[in-house]
Amino acid sequence: MAHKNLLSDKIIYRTSTFVGAVVNCSYDFFADQTYLSSMHTFKKKLLLLFVLLIGQQLWAQPKTEFYNNYIVRFKSLAITEMERTGIPASIKLAQGLLECNAGRSTLAVQANNHFGIKCAGGWSGPTFYLRDDDKDSDGNLIESCFRKYNDPESSFVDHSEFLRDPKKVNRYGFLFNLDRRDYRKWANGLKQSGYATEQRYADLLITIIEEYQLYRFDMMTAGSQSNPEVAQSGIIVNNDTKMVLARQGETLYGIAAQYDVSVKKLLSYNEGIRTANEQLTANDRVYLQKKKRFFRGRKLWHYVQEGETMYSIAQLYGVRLSKLYSRNRMTQGSQPAVGERIKLRWCIKKADRPRLSTEKPREQPVRPPANITADEGHDDKLQMILDREKYDENYEFELPGNNNQPSTPDKPKPPKEDPPEPTATYYTVLDGDTLYGIAKKFNTTVDTIKALNNLNHNNIKKGIQLRVK
Structure with missing residues (x-):
């Protein structure tokens, strides 16, 4: 399935060529005594060795x-x-990075295909042909059909849908039960599922992740800030607050000593850690500064997933736990039910309090409005006015041009007729369809289709009818 990667073979080839040249150069010089009488030849050998060393450095530098x-x-x-x-x-x-050599492969440059995904699986979009590992009946290499995209972003999205395809659930489905922070299990799972034929595929992925510290992005959220700051010391800035990722078994004593922050402050910043002796789990977030009162990113709501608590959500977004409770009108220590939404800034109404894990499910589950994605919600400025008006007794909303003079009441105008609602559009799912493909076909988004049909997953079956507009 995956495009055969040649990067590692190039590394081995270049390294072996370099080492071989050095060995041959040394062997020729010391084995053949005639070179001792020829300083000219000796200088040529040294020059060759110098050029090889410089070339090796110049080759390695651009890669990084x-x-x-x-x-x-x-x-x-x-x-x-x-x-x-x-x-x-x-x-x-x-x-x-591995599949397309950081966007420099022929497939990436000419087809915007960054993951080597081939045309199989009901692909009806543009195609690109390239020799890879497909062979004819006689064992000769033939050109393989690869998917072609309009831009790299489409390749990233299609890669996700490829792995989540309901028809491949028996092959890749188990991956989505793994902890998304455990990149080692994911790498080995991809190799185990047969994603790539390269025997070292998992090791190559792990090496790249650790060399470039890509694991730090597994702990971030979209929109936490435009340019997440990661210092050489391991400090990460999330929601304008400094934090670090704990190592397995580490305690606050070690973190306090390393970053020159008192244990008392660390305990106050990280409300879920009871004592300084408590052993932390790998990649636990530990904030070195006081967290913010609200989330400053674009996201307004968080939808609770299995295993999440109010503390883990507070740590995820860099928000004080007490503020998260008060904004969502929940009592300290209570936990939201899976699927409920938690507001990350401004307060909610009493009627909108999230259902607790100890309460029975509602008849009507909470879901975002049809035309608003989960990340949008209400307008922030309007919500701020409403919140302040409701909770601040001294707040008065003054209309422009108010001179405290009684105004003449306007004559009532006849009510306007509501415009007719747009006609709903439905689509019957065919074999091989995905939400991503259907969304593209009807010029809409996956989130909109899910909202219109009250879906909390991306699995769709042949024959079901979906509202798309």
Whole structure:
């Protein structure tokens, strides 16, 4: 399925060529005594060795530069796809770096295909042919059909849908039960599922992730800030607040000593850690500064997933736990039910309090309005006025031009007739359809289709009818 990667073979070839040249150069010089009488030849040998050394450095340097540029360009997209689908951002970035050589492969340049996905699986879009590993009946290499995209972003999205395809649930489905922060299990799972034929595929992904610290993106959220700041010391800035990722078994004592922050402050910043002796789990978020009162990113709502608590949500967005409770009108210590939405800034109405995990499900589950995605919600400025008017007794909303003079009441105008609602458009799912493909066909989005049909997953079956507009 995946485009055969040649990067590792190039590395081995170049390294072996370099080492072989050095060995031959040394052997020729010391084995053949005639070179001792020829300083001219000796100088030529040294010059050759020097050129090889410089060439090796010049070859290695651009690789790091290209890799870093690729990471900077696509990290936000990888994080967004991680939040949408559950595929770790580190895995997606590492696969892109490995499969298309940081966007420099022929397939990436000419077809915007960054993951080597072939045409199989009911692909009806543009195609691109390239020799890979497909052979004819006589064993001769033939050109393989690859998917072609209008832009790299479409390749990233289609890669997610490829792995989530309901028809491939028996092959890749188990991956989505893994912790998205465990990039090692994901890498080995991809190899186990047969995503690539390269035997070292998992090791290559893990090496790239660790060399470029891609695992740090698995702990971030889309829109936390435009340019997440990651210092050499391991400090990450989330929601304008400094934090670090704990190592397995680490305690606050070690973190306090390393970053020169008192244990008392760390305990107050990280409300879910009871004592300084408590052993932390790998990649636990530990804030080095006081968290913010609200989330400053674009996201307004968080939809609760299995295993999440109010504390884990507060740590995810860098928001004080007490503020998260008060904004959502929940009592301290209570936990929201799976699927409920938690507001990340401004207060909610009493009637909109999230259902608790101890309460029975509602008859009508909470879902975003049809034309508003989960990340949008109400207008922030309007919500701020409404909140202040409702909760601040001294707040008065003054109309423009009010001179305290009684106004003459206007004559009532006849009520306007409501415009007719737009006609709903429905689509019957065919074999091989995905939400992504249907959304593109009707010029809409996956989130809009899910909202219109009250879906909380992306699995669709042949024959069902979906409202698309």
